[in-house]
Amino acid sequence: MTIEYLKRGKSLEQRAEDDAKVRQVVETTLADIEARGDVAVRELAEKFDKDSRDSYRLSEDEIQTLIAAVAPSDIQDIKFAQAQVRRFAEAQRASMTDIEVETLPGVILGHKNIPVQSVGCYVPAGKFPMVASAHMSVLTASVAGVPRIAATTAPFKGQPNPAVIAAMHMAGAHEIYVLGGMQGVGALALGTETIEPVHMLVGPGNAFVAEAKRQLFGRVGIDLFAGPTETMVIADETVDAELCATDLLGQAEHGYNSPAVLLTNSRALAEETLAEIERLLQVLPTAETAGASWRDYGEVIVCDSYDEMLAVADDIASEHVQVMTDRDDWFLENMTCYGALFLGPRTNVANGDKVIGTNHTLPTNKAGRYTGGLWVGKFLKTHSYQRVTTDAAAAEIGAYCSRLCLLEGFVGHAEQANVRVRRYGGINVPYGEAAPHTNSQE
Numbered sequence: 361m362t363i364e365y366l367k368r369g370k371s372l373e374q375r376a377e378d379d380a381k382v383r384q385v386v387e388t389t390l391a392d393i394e395a396r397g398d399v400a401v402r403e404l405a406e407k408f409d410k411d412s413r414d415s416y417r418l419s420e421d422e423i424q425t426l427i428a429a430v431a432p433s434d435i436q437d438i439k440f441a442q443a444q445v446r447r448f449a450e451a452q453r454a455s456m457t458d459i460e461v462e463t464l465p466g467v468i469l470g471h472k473n474i475p476v477q478s479v480g481c482y483v484p485a486g487k488f489p490m491v492a493s494a495h496m497s498v499l500t501a502s503v504a505g506v507p508r509i510a511a512t513t514a515p516f517k518g519q520p521n522p523a524v525i526a527a528m529h530m531a532g533a534h535e536i537y538v539l540g541g542m543q544g545v546g547a548l549a550l551g552t553e554t555i556e557p558v559h560m561l562v563g564p565g566n567a568f569v570a571e572a573k574r575q576l577f578g579r580v581g582i583d584l585f586a587g588p589t590e591t592m593v594i595a596d597e598t599v600d601a602e603l604c605a606t607d608l609l610g611q612a613e614h615g616y617n618s619p620a621v622l623l624t625n626s627r628a629l630a631e632e633t634l635a636e637i638e639r640l641l642q643v644l645p646t647a648e649t650a651g652a653s654w655r656d657y658g659e660v661i662v663c664d665s666y667d668e669m670l671a672v673a674d675d676i677a678s679e680h681v682q683v684m685t686d687r688d689d690w691f692l693e694n695m696t697c698y699g700a701l702f703l704g705p706r707t708n709v710a711n712g713d714k715v716i717g718t719n720h721t722l723p724t725n726k727a728g729r730y731t732g733g734l735w736v737g738k739f740l741k742t743h744s745y746q747r748v749t750t751d752a753a754a755a756e757i758g759a760y761c762s763r764l765c766l767l768e769g770f771v772g773h774a775e776q777a778n779v780r781v782r783r784y785g786g787i788n789v790p791y792g793e794a795a796p797h798t799n800s801q802e
């Protein structure tokens with residue numbers, strides 16, 4: 361295997377050091393929110409966002425005033441995007457069915473999908489007001505039937521962004537807050553004097569938001585680890601450097617710490633892409649962030665074969681993987697670790713981010729090894745139930761249960777079974793002893 365790095369990003373050690381700093385800050389801050397509630401939340405909003413409004417929860421009047429400030433054509437565009445997200449989410453919801461089966465005569469087992477009863481949806485707005493994140497979390501929760509949806513967003517340049525608030529409202533948010541970062545997710549998960557805690561937190565955010573959700577997990581549910589955006593372009597000579605460079609910088613612009621990786625089997629394409637990125641960084645208005653991300657986290661990896669590209673891609677498990685090769689479907693068939701795939705040169709990550717209908721809240725930091733992105737199923741809890749409908753089934757399953765409990769030494773458990781073997785099977789099992797084998801059992 362020959363894998364050549366034409367460009368490398370920060371080392372794993374440096375990345376771990378950055379993570380450790382964030383972990384420490386988040387730990388202290390969440391403890392403060394827990395101890396001092398609204399007072400701590402207000403201090404954090406003032407410190408990080410210079411925002412000292414009277415109430416961080418928007419009133420119905422404030423919401424309507426903000427919506428009125430959005431141009432009608434922008435409202436139309438938001439509606440279009442939400443229609444696409446809803447269509448796909450509804451189809452996914454339909455794929456999740458409740459089941460009930462008779463696994464043995466008289467033994468009925470089932471499961472039902474119940475919506476999480478209250479969720480907090482974080483919509484990022486530090487560097488960019490991420491209108492689309494409102495569709496991804498709030499609207500998807502609505503499709504799942506979540507009865508209480510609290511949405512929160514950071515102020516953008518000191519004020520709630522009208523389009524973000526409109527999108528939250530149109531998507532079905534029941535409560536809207538203007539609280540960013542750790543204070544946003546912390547207040548919703550831990551609760552304060554004025555905010556009822558939610559059962560689950562969802563949505564993407566910067567490193568502080570993602571780490572806060574991780575630390576709050578257990579206290580509340582979370583959707584997944586969705587931190588700073590990552591992108592990977594897998595390309596061969598069927599495409600050119602302009603497409604590759606544009607797709608790498610397009611996602612590197614999210615912040616100063618967004619990894620963008622080109623994986624290719626063409627040295628020529630790799631070199632041309634490197635040059636094209638330098639050229640584009642001269643003209644891209646967001647070159648400040650995109651350039652910082654590219655400098656610190658950009659990578660160009662040249663492989664010998666498609667098999668090698670596949671292995672490297674699975675190992676990196678990037679959040680977004682744009683595949684532009686002569687065998688895109690082969691990657692779809694064989695890739696196992698990633699957030700979402702974007703197949704062929706006609707689509708791209710921005711489509712997924714903003715409009716096409718798949719969810720843009722996706723796993724980062726290799727979380728694609730154990731989860732996919734946010735989707736309607738994340739808002740549904742699958743709960744089992746059981747019922748035994750005949751005396752014969754109660755006695756028969758009870759006899760197995762009695763013996764299996766005592767195999768582990770659980771006498772009290774065994775009696776739960778025995779009392780039923782006696783009552784429904786008419787078999788005399790002495791107290792604390794195992795039920796006998798019968799011929800009907802196999």
Ligand SMILES: NC(=O)c1ccc[n+]([C@@H]2O[C@H](COP(=O)([O-])OP(=O)(O)OC[C@H]3O[C@@H](n4cnc5c(N)ncnc54)[C@H](O)[C@@H]3O)[C@@H](O)[C@H]2O)c1
Nearest residue numbers: 408484485486487514540541564565566588589614721722
């Ligand atoms: N994984 C995904 O699915 C996905 C999707 C979209 C966006 N994203 C990521 O979301 C992130 C959005 O980040 P953002 O910063 O623009 O917005 P954000 O809303 O996540 O964070 C803004 C908040 O960060 C806090 N903050 C600012 N400086 C701080 C500091 N020094 N210490 C602690 N907290 C501080 C402030 O409270 C502010 O309100 C980007 O990294 C982007 O890549 C991820």
Ligand SMILES: [Zn+2]
Nearest residue numbers: 589611614713
């Ligand atoms: Zn993006």
